[in-house]
Amino acid sequence: MSDQPSIREHNQRLLDKLEPGDIVVFERRVYDHHAIYKGDGKVIHRAGDDGASGWSHHNSTCSGYGVLSDKSKIQEGDFWKVANGCRARNNNAELDCKYPPREPKDIIKAAEARIGKREGFNLFNNNCETFVNECRYGKSESAQGDLAELCLTAGVTTVVVWVAALIGRFVSRNRIEKNKTTQ
Incomplete structure (x- = not known):
């Protein structure tokens, strides 16, 4: 038997310690989903029209390459529903050392003021993480968006370099063949 707590036990301990205004990160397989803890087991987050913050949300609204989608909005949801079986963590420490957080009541007020608003979604600069950081x-x-953009840029750069190398090799071979036939 493992000494590790189950995800549910872990999340319950986290939930017992969360304070209003805290950033909660739900660890998905490929990405992290961010929310503001409101209190009483409720979070405020950017989600799909159906309230989903998992793959169904990102399959319908993910907008890579900088194209903004309008299929997400700010919603209040139940911690357990948003967690959806994923491990959660408090993520205040990541930016609290860089920026002073607002007062908890002001964080909640900023998040609540946006509930129901269709603010769109952009993988790089208008996502659930930007929402919580704007509020806090x-x-x-x-x-996460910066990393995705870096990976996309690196991937495109790699393809461009590979294609350039292929073209260079083709041109070089043609020159060699041309020189052989003229000699």
Whole structure:
């Protein structure tokens, strides 16, 4: 038997310690979903029209390549429903050392003021992480979005370099063949 608590036990311990205004991160397989803890087991987050914050949300509203989608809005939801079996963690420490957080009541007020608003979604700069950072710090930042953009840029760069190398090799071979036939 493992000494590790189950995800549910872990999340219950976290929920017992959360304070209003805390950033909660739900660890999905490929990405993290961010929310503001409101209190009483409720979170405020950017989600799909159906309230989903998992793959169904991102399959319908993910907008890579900088295209904004309008299929997400700010919603209040139950912690357990948003967790959806995933491990959660408090993520205040990531930016609290960089920016002073607003007062909890001001964080909640900022988040509540946006409930029901269709603010769109953009993988790089208008996602669930930017939403919570705007509410807590007044800063629109997304480390996850920056990483996705970096990976996309690196991937595109790799393809461009590979294609250039292939073209260079083809041109070089043609020159060699041309030189052989003229000699």
